[in-house]
Amino acid sequence: MQTYLIKQVAEMAGVTVRTLHHYDQIGLLSPAYIGENGYRYYTREELLRLQQIMFFREMDMPLKAIQRVMASAEFERLQQMKLHRDKLAQNVDRQRELLTVIDRSIAELNGDIKMNNEELYKGFSPEKQKAYQDELVSKHGGQMRDKVENSNRKFDQDAQAHTGGEAGLVNERMEQLKQIEGELILMMQAGKAAHDAEVLDLIARHHKWVGQWWNKQPDAQSYAGLADMYKYTPDFVTRYERLADGFTEFLVDAMKTFATEKL
Structure with missing residues (x-):
């Protein structure tokens, strides 16, 4: 079983070591074990849990809410991944709409087209x-x-x-x-x-x-x-x-x- 030191996990995930320490302190993400040398060791399981936490954080969910969800008996990673995907897909569609509005706004500023009022706010x-x-x-x-x-x-x-x-x-x-x-x-x-x-x-x-x-x-x-x-x-x-x-x-x-x- 491959293990990773806290510094390695932090570098992989793009977070700080201090963040991982905090997650441990509040019981959100603890290392698989702490060695006799005092080092914290993480396994693939903790990496996957950290990924899930980061998905929730990307959705602007507070840490306390993440704790409640992940501690729930109904929490299931596959189901949550599908929900995350649906949410991201919705955001992608909205971003595409906003890009269209931006492109048309630029075209209007260049004098190429004239947008109607409804088009001004599409995608928000x-x-x-x-x-x-x-x-x-x-x-x-x-x-x-x-x-x-x-x-x-x-x-x-x-x-x-x-x-x-x-x-x-x-x-x-x-x-x-x-x-x-x-x-x-x-x-x-x-x-x-x-x-x-x-x-x-x-x-x-x-x-x-x-x-x-x-x-x-x-x-x-x-x-x-x-x-x-x-x-x-x-x-x-x-x-x-x-x-x-x-x-x-x-x-x-x-x-x-x-x-x-x-x-």
């Missing part, structure tokens, strides 16, 4: 959008829920605002957002601080833009809460960092400064 996960909204509500209570619901209703109404084949308010407002973010990025890259007066003037436009969707201008608490959501939600961070490195932190700092000083 409704479940994730709801999770983002629920996160705001959990932090700021029922008042935030009302704002989110009003925003959703207004979005649905605006998305239907087509006249004579022309794009409705959704396209117009997304263009407004693109302009605001673009100017903020230029300010950031020019070395302006998040609390600079010119930056806060742009943030005032962003604040007003958010209010268009909420049907009410955000107060200091809710606008700062929105900034926190941008900061701690991976999809938002990914979006802003694709626009420009460091833009997430810059935008969040500017929004919070605006909330404190102007609202």
